[in-house]
Amino acid sequence: MELHVTLNKSFGTFSLDMAFTVQGERIGVFGPSGCGKSTLVSLLAGLQQPDSGSISLDGEVLYDSHGGINAPPEQRRIGIVFQRPYLFPHMSVKANLLYGFKRCAAANRTVDFDSLVEVLQIGHLLSRSVHNLSGGEKQRVGIGRTVLSNPRLLLLDEPLSALDDNLKFQIIDYLKAASAAFRIPYIFISHSLLEMRIMTDRVLAVSAGRIAAQATAEELARSQMGRSPIGYINLLRLDKPRRINGVSAYAWGGTELVISTVGDRPEALFELSSKDIILLKQHPDAISARNLLECIVADTFHSGNKVGVELACGDGKLVAEVVPEAARELGIARGSRLFAAIKASAFRRLE
Numbered sequence: 001m002e003l004h005v006t007l008n009k010s011f012g013t014f015s016l017d018m019a020f021t022v023q024g025e026r027i028g029v030f031g032p033s034g035c036g037k038s039t040l041v042s043l044l045a046g047l048q049q050p051d052s053g054s055i056s057l058d059g060e061v062l063y064d065s066h067g068g069i070n071a072p073p074e075q076r077r078i079g080i081v082f083q084r085p086y087l088f089p090h091m092s093v094k095a096n097l098l099y100g101f102k103r104c105a106a107a108n109r110t111v112d113f114d115s116l117v118e119v120l121q122i123g124h125l126l127s128r129s130v131h132n133l134s135g136g137e138k139q140r141v142g143i144g145r146t147v148l149s150n151p152r153l154l155l156l157d158e159p160l161s162a163l164d165d166n167l168k169f170q171i172i173d174y175l176k177a178a179s180a181a182f183r184i185p186y187i188f189i190s191h192s193l194l195e196m197r198i199m200t201d202r203v204l205a206v207s208a209g210r211i212a213a214q215a216t217a218e219e220l221a222r223s224q225m226g227r228s229p230i231g232y233i234n235l236l237r238l239d240k241p242r243r244i245n246g247v248s249a250y251a252w253g254g255t256e257l258v259i260s261t262v263g264d265r266p267e268a269l270f271e272l273s274s275k276d277i278i279l280l281k282q283h284p285d286a287i288s289a290r291n292l293l294e295c296i297v298a299d300t301f302h303s304g305n306k307v308g309v310e311l312a313c314g315d316g317k318l319v320a321e322v323v324p325e326a327a328r329e330l331g332i333a334r335g336s337r338l339f340a341a342i343k344a345s346a347f348r349r350l351e
């Protein structure tokens with residue numbers, strides 16, 4: 001997918017003024033509340049008209065204020081998944097799913113109904129009314145209805161914001177699976193950097209109606225580390241826990257991580273903040289932290305008033321943060337050897 005955009009739109013004191021070109025299949029639009037993310041979505045989809053500018057998607061001009069081009073939403077073939085799915089209350093799940101499909105020109109119908117139902121695991125819901133579906137089921141039906149309208153681009157407008165953590169990760173898997181199965185690129189909109197890192201390859205960072213940066217989510221996470229109260233979040237997918245004395249030990253990077261959460265799942269995603277890793281120059285005699293990892297400094301970076309330290313711990317990678325004075329005292333430089341101490345309780349299970 002290749003998108004060229006130049007857009008201007010003003011409402012009262014707010015003005016959106018964006019110009020960008022972006023290529024890829026998993027694009028993110030990241031920014032705080034009120035920065036203009038949803039306005040961008042509605043301008044791209046043709047739900048609102050810009051004051052001026054142009055939009056071209058894969059070489060096709062959808063909007064051009066100079067050329068007098070303004071393709072209506074149905075011709076743009078851009079599907080939107082909203083924070084809350086607007087399902088038709090008087091229709092069954094199946095009728096809701098088929099709504100967009102029936103309106104889509106036969107030549108554009110590349111998404112097969114049965115395959116979609118399987119990808120989203122909604123076969124058992126088809127004859128149900130939408131009234132008593134759970135939040136996660138509703139969202140799956142909403143995704144299904146949008147995907148079945150056979151869009152060439154999906155705009156995912158904060159589709160996870162109304163869901164609790166557990167459900168969020170289920171829906172992430174369904175969104176990724178549907179986009180991959182039917183080869184539909186997406187633009188994922190969110191104020192969550194964590195979601196950006198899980199869902200996207202390239203991110204447009206938006207601030208006050210402007211594109212502040214275009215980067216990978218990883219680059220953004222590192223650049224925000226020193227300014228963020230939660231630091232840099234290490235994401236660790238761990239599996240096959242062993243239960244020992246009320247804690248779990250997961251194989252990781254050729255060693256083991258001891259985590260105090262005892263889960264029932266064979267595999268889970270954990271987060272660990274860069275703030276929760278203590279670096280030591282020498283092996284201590286004894287330490288209360290249950291994890292003491294021998295590491296090599298793979299890289300360092302500056303972020304705000306902190307130094308980020310990328311650690312290679314066997315085959316595993318972690319990012320820790322220290323103040324510059326600590327970096328000097330520890331002699332931190334690429335290739336230096338350190339110990340990383342992490343409490344078993346510092347890991348938080350995300351799914």
Ligand SMILES: Nc1ncnc2c1ncn2[C@@H]1O[C@H](COP(=O)(O)OP(=O)(O)OP(=O)(O)O)[C@@H](O)[C@H]1O
Pocket residue numbers: 011012014031032033034035036037038039040191
């Ligand atoms: N139709 C409108 N009329 C007047 N102001 C509007 C209109 N639509 C949006 N705005 C204003 O434009 C700004 C950007 O709104 P927008 O909904 O695009 O932000 P957002 O980044 O999506 O925020 P959030 O994450 O909270 O949904 C806000 O200040 C909003 O109040």
